[in-house]
Amino acid sequence: MIEILTPTELPAARVTGALVGHILQTLKGRATVGTNLLDIDRWTKEMILEAGATSCYVDYEPTSFGRGPFGHYICTAVNDAVLHGLPKNYALKDGDLLTLDLAVLKGGVAADAAISFVVGESQPAQSLALIEATRTALAAGIEVARAGNRIGDISHAIGSVLTGAGYPVNTEFGGHGIGSTMHQDPHIPNTGRAGRGYTLRPGLLLALEPWVMLDTAKLVTDADGWTLRSSTGCRTAHTEHTIAITDGEPEILTLAN
Template sequence: MAIVIKTPQEVEKMRRAGAVVREVLEYVRGFVKPGATTMDLEGAAVRKMEELGVKPAFKGYHGYPCVLCTSVNSEVVHGIPSAKRVLREGDIVSIDTGVVLDGYYGDSAITVPVGEKIAPRAQRLLDVTRTSLESGIQAVRPGATLGDIGAAVQQVVEAGGFSVVREFVGHGIGTSLHEDPQVPNFGRRGQGLKLREGMVLCIEPMVNSGSPDVQVLEDGWTAVTQDGSLSAHFEHTVAVTSDGAVVLTE
């Protein structure tokens, strides 16, 4: 496992990339409404990236066709935008994207409700998943372990009555979209790789309202819950500093 330690100057470049990712996500969020398609969201993201002069991180990555992943309801991650996928009142949609700026990557995801009327359990899934990400970030500091992050996420999720996806995990990031180490959303405190100042990680809980089991559809990308339950996904790019975690995608 080759962990790439970033200099403060590199972290600063990644902060700029992260700020752009946040700007794109907030822009796209404004297009989430009943009657919109996931391809409408894709179009908004493409326009914003062009306006900001950045390259998309996802398009072309292992052949992926779009700049966004848009995963609706029981779709966990890697949902491909489509003009046929119409958002409806009460849906939830995960929007995951990344950019390359000055040779460095940023990566972040949000899950948002469609319309004003969302089922209480769906809203609770969003709240718990977001809180689990915050808990994972709070565990980040030099000398802590990957297990500390995973345990912090898992504890919040399971206390909320939900389940953590095991097949997909977070990752290191830098001049590549995916670097070592893998960052699971489950684990035991004190176990796993020790964090060092200069590491940059993507922490990204994927949380199901039912069973944790997932399957990948025939398109080779879209992962869905096996039992058809709802899934939510939140992600930040986080630097390990002497002061603890610094979120680069806020």
Template sequence: MIDLRTPGEIEDMKPAGRFVADVLRATSRAAAPGVNLLEIDSMAHRMITAAGAESCYIDYHPSFGASPFGKVICTSVNDAVLHGLPHDYRLKKGDLLSLDFAAKVNGWVADSAVSLVVGGDETPADRTLIDTVEKALARGIAAAQPGGRMGDISAAIGETAHAAGYSVNLQFGGHGVGTEMHGDPHVANDGRAGRGFPLKPGLVIAIEPWLMAGTDQIYTDDDGWTIRSADGSRSAHAEHTIAITADGPVVLTARG
């Protein structure tokens, strides 16, 4: 079922968006060489508790997960693509880290992700990969116009990726957001403009392009959660929760 939110409900979702943005800003700043992924998870957990928010991840157990996630933030490093389960690993200078975080505030959910190179020691290839997912996200958001179709968003993302020389995996993509983290409609990261679900004011979705440097094939790690590139190439992920309004898309998780 696809729910359309009233203007008042969209206003009510904004605190969740601001909180998610705050956590990603804080954890991104904390992601320095020598910092353990479990410390990043603990920081996010403390922020959830202090804000009176709820984790969307800790008890999350979809069909593709081996068990409840058990942590509150996804930390995907280097060839880890999505759903990186925080574990006892100390970040190194030059690691490519993606942070994906969702939380519920006052009954409403927001979901967002960002990628960065730890210690700022980035290669041109890493910079291009991160820039491409960020550009794909921006173009997907710009295409989320009332009166359009879901395929407009998917096509904008896919065209951006292909133009930069990347292939696109379609097994995971964006999704509806509301009182739960994942809902309809699915937002594919490639597609044809003018096709798919009509984009109407009140639709709230997470748009989330993710790319791997050398492949579009993935596998699940032994932890039952972390998804990695099949060829070991590095990956990047970007995501925002947006609301489609009569005046166009509004980014609820903007980090400023």
């Protein structure tokens, strides 16, 4: 299903997006050495409920992956974990690379975003380069996300940055449409051919999410059935925004106000 929002629905998307951005930045400020992932999940739950919103994750139980329901309010992935990180009893250490991925529903519209950052005083150059590559790739994808262009244009822009930085690209999981539900068509691989795929239209919401692993494109799944890690144990990073296609420049909805 591909949803196209009307101009009257877009303000609700802005509210949800701003909430997601605010929660993620608040959590980033709280995540220090010694912080437990379960505390991050608890803080997320408190902020979602206080805002009168609904988690897209806690009851999430897809048929294609995972061992559901997810049962938590945020994805917390550390170091070699990159996607669907199930919060667990783990205290963050100096130099850990933490990814927080959050999707929330409010006012009938969902928004989805992710941030990666290094915890503590140690800031390993290799980890910072991974994070920067995903940020740069996301900016490149957003730049071409304009009405009349195609999904392949976004995939090509993202993939060009990631491969240009020397990283392998996995296409099993990528960006997606979003609207009244978290995951919708179209699928947006993190590499692809320009000029191919669905034509972008004003009112379309997309969650673009470049993610990368240092030296492999292969994922392995934890025993929890959810957490996806690099097959080699290498570090990973993931950056995501929900955007709205407009008649002009794309609008990033998940920036913190």
